[in-house]
Amino acid sequence: MLSLLLMASMAAAPQLPEAAWRSGLDWQGVHVSMQRQTGGAYLLQWPSGQRVIPAPPLEAATGSVLFDGLYAMAQDDLRHDSVEAIRDGAFDHGQPIPCLCFETGEKWHYVWTRDLSYAVDLGLWRFDPARSRNGLQFKLSEVRVPSAPQGLYVMQDTGSGGSWPVSTDRIVWFLGARHLLDDAGFAARVRQALDDTLAQDRQYAFDPAFGLYRGETSFLDWREQTYPAWTADNVRFIAQSFALSTNVLYVEALQLAARLADQRGDPHAAGYRAQALALKASINAHFWRADRGLYMSYLGGDGLPVEAYDLLGLSLAISSGVAGPERARQALTNYPTWPSGSPVIWPERADQPIYHNRAIWPFVSAYALRAARAVDDPARIAHEIRSVIRGAALAGSNMENYELLTEGVHVDDGPLSGPVVNSPRQLWSVAGFLDVAIEGVFGLTDDGRVEPKLPVSLVPMLFGDADHIDLAVQDRRITLRRPSTLEGNLLVAASTRQEGRDTVVTLKAIEVPEQPLRTHAPLYAPPTPAAPTVESEGDHWRVHSPGKGVLYVNGRRHGAIDGSATLARTAALQCLRVTHIDAHGIESLPSPEVCPGDRVHVAGAWPRHWTAPSNGRYRAMLDYANPHGPINTGITAAVKWLVVDCGDGSVQRLPLVMPHSDGRQHSTWADFSAKAGAGCRFSLEDGFNMSYLRHNVHYTGGAGGDGGPLNEADVGDLLIAPL
Numbered sequence: 001m002l003s004l005l006l007m008a009s010m011a012a013a014p015q016l017p018e019a020a021w022r023s024g025l026d027w028q029g030v031h032v033s034m035q036r037q038t039g040g041a042y043l044l045q046w047p048s049g050q051r052v053i054p055a056p057p058l059e060a061a062t063g064s065v066l067f068d069g070l071y072a073m074a075q076d077d078l079r080h081d082s083v084e085a086i087r088d089g090a091f092d093h094g095q096p097i098p099c100l101c102f103e104t105g106e107k108w109h110y111v112w113t114r115d116l117s118y119a120v121d122l123g124l125w126r127f128d129p130a131r132s133r134n135g136l137q138f139k140l141s142e143v144r145v146p147s148a149p150q151g152l153y154v155m156q157d158t159g160s161g162g163s164w165p166v167s168t169d170r171i172v173w174f175l176g177a178r179h180l181l182d183d184a185g186f187a188a189r190v191r192q193a194l195d196d197t198l199a200q201d202r203q204y205a206f207d208p209a210f211g212l213y214r215g216e217t218s219f220l221d222w223r224e225q226t227y228p229a230w231t232a233d234n235v236r237f238i239a240q241s242f243a244l245s246t247n248v249l250y251v252e253a254l255q256l257a258a259r260l261a262d263q264r265g266d267p268h269a270a271g272y273r274a275q276a277l278a279l280k281a282s283i284n285a286h287f288w289r290a291d292r293g294l295y296m297s298y299l300g301g302d303g304l305p306v307e308a309y310d311l312l313g314l315s316l317a318i319s320s321g322v323a324g325p326e327r328a329r330q331a332l333t334n335y336p337t338w339p340s341g342s343p344v345i346w347p348e349r350a351d352q353p354i355y356h357n358r359a360i361w362p363f364v365s366a367y368a369l370r371a372a373r374a375v376d377d378p379a380r381i382a383h384e385i386r387s388v389i390r391g392a393a394l395a396g397s398n399m400e401n402y403e404l405l406t407e408g409v410h411v412d413d414g415p416l417s418g419p420v421v422n423s424p425r426q427l428w429s430v431a432g433f434l435d436v437a438i439e440g441v442f443g444l445t446d447d448g449r450v451e452p453k454l455p456v457s458l459v460p461m462l463f464g465d466a467d468h469i470d471l472a473v474q475d476r477r478i479t480l481r482r483p484s485t486l487e488g489n490l491l492v493a494a495s496t497r498q499e500g501r502d503t504v505v506t507l508k509a510i511e512v513p514e515q516p517l518r519t520h521a522p523l524y525a526p527p528t529p530a531a532p533t534v535e536s537e538g539d540h541w542r543v544h545s546p547g548k549g550v551l552y553v554n555g556r557r558h559g560a561i562d563g564s565a566t567l568a569r570t571a572a573l574q575c576l577r578v579t580h581i582d583a584h585g586i587e588s589l590p591s592p593e594v595c596p597g598d599r600v601h602v603a604g605a606w607p608r609h610w611t612a613p614s615n616g617r618y619r620a621m622l623d624y625a626n627p628h629g630p631i632n633t634g635i636t637a638a639v640k641w642l643v644v645d646c647g648d649g650s651v652q653r654l655p656l657v658m659p660h661s662d663g664r665q666h667s668t669w670a671d672f673s674a675k676a677g678a679g680c681r682f683s684l685e686d687g688f689n690m691s692y693l694r695h696n697v698h699y700t701g702g703a704g705g706d707g708g709p710l711n712e713a714d715v716g717d718l719l720i721a722p723l
Helices: 002-011 065-081 113-127 129-138 169-180 184-204 236-240 244-263 268-286 311-319 325-334 362-374 378-395 427-441 456-463 694-698
Strands: 024-027 030-036 042-046 049-053 082-086 097-102 468-473 476-481 490-499 502-510 533-537 540-553 556-568 576-580 600-602 608-611 616-625 638-645 651-658 670-674 679-686 714-722
Touching (some): 024 378, 030 378, 065 082, 065 113, 065 378, 065 427, 097 113, 097 129, 113 129, 113 169, 113 362, 113 427, 129 169, 169 184, 169 244, 184 244, 244 268, 311 325, 311 362, 325 362, 362 378, 362 427, 378 427, 378 456, 456 468, 456 490, 616 638, 616 651, 638 670, 651 670
Parallel strands (some): 476 502
Antiparallel strands (some): 024 030, 030 042, 042 049, 082 097, 468 476, 490 502, 533 540, 540 556, 600 714, 616 670, 616 714, 638 651, 638 679
């Protein structure tokens, strides 16, 4: 059925003249129309319903009443999202919490860090800076545990395995906050939260060996959708791993910290700048997959390369400048598209329902549009603009997400039906449409410059027979004047003049190199294999895994495996994973790992003692159980310091994370050094988790909230293995 759907989708994506999008559009047998009504209102109609859109505070006047009406609809959606109180069943027992804020959508009446931060960055700071600041400040908190380091921290929302530091994309908060620093009081809190949050994450989430920050992919937080399905029951792999999107967000935060420190003459500016440059280099060293011409979405904690890509991480890497010009253009060209738009992940998962999987998310499409503008890619610019316009028109609202092949808000596919969750007027989708209009079409950048990069292919739709188009935003109006000739593929500014509050840009057509969209990529990855079985054969391991694939040892590619493979046995730790490879050469997600061989199990009361058998590096982890919440949510991931004193005058402090678990499992690992014969003493000290934040006294959805902070696990053996 899916193959037929895909073929139908490809066939139903006609290259119609864009003039057909002036008063409506047709898509896969569905006709949508938009009419301008008396008094400036609009009427949007589709086969199953209609929506009357009131006259907007800020008008668009283009050759497309469809575009103008959808710009008005985004403002109306934003009006409905503007509230005086928020609520969620997991906070204050669902009672309203006063907050002059934006709620997250029709189905989501609360404020979440990542949703709001991306929405503010996509332009909500222009429309209502007060609500934007209020919502962001709602996600800051002091500490309620007197013995813990004090500070002002951004909150990581409830999430995988008990939240931070399994997930660390709370750092996205600064992406939104950077636009609102004209308020002195808010700016002071931003500086404090930035210094404190970066310092804390440097302690607990930064891996100096890789030069990267650990933690889950940003926004892609339904584990089985994007990570191997076996992480549904054990998120240690995610806590140990590195995500492209989250690391790019750290680059942005470090660069902001350097700028703010410069402004106040703070000598820490140089340190922040050096960290940002080093992190940028590490991202390019570790995430770039040359054989695909793409940045991988995430890596295993040992550097394991994973055949997984995501549009948000890629787009952020490009628009932030982390990706250099050549890689940026190459990666955007190699990321696949479908007629309806660009999927948020690729390749898709054949065994997962539609949500992040097999889906388009408009706010991510808006970031992809920014990336396309950064590399002057007319085909991709036009593709993302069409996708966002089409989705909003077909749904009659700015929905959270759409199914990939149909751009529908729901597709019946048995147990894989979806999107599983969807909401009208989803805040970051509303912001995404506004950004598509303001920056994507009219070229207004964050710093107030007007730099249009409009594909010539969109001129019939947007201009029609008119010689200019207009957009009102904030207290200014932007006018784009059509050039006399259209010999080229991209319209850019020929001249700009200011007429009072109006910015008038006369356009010119230029020819830029244009790569075709990648439209024939395989849809699905092959299934994830089970863990390999391993048996000892003298001084070798015999590794068995059905089918053709790749064997990885300690995160590095060992070689091909076709049913079985042989591996020389060593005294050092050898952890094995396998993948499958399909007929297209696409690699599956990795299997669970198997680590044959001996490890030292150190038991007893703390502190514990162990003697190093030889000079070298060792890996340590804990056997534990953390029953304080479900695997998919909560705020009580247990975080401890393993303090290692091997008598040489230096003490090594290793952060270990014990996410929520279903029974006993292993913590994240950390590495330490020891000399032969050294007697090492191990002790545990409290770390920090989100339950320590004062704000979470409002959390009533589980442990660690109104009942008091909780940072505990049932710790068993200490496991040590040589590296």
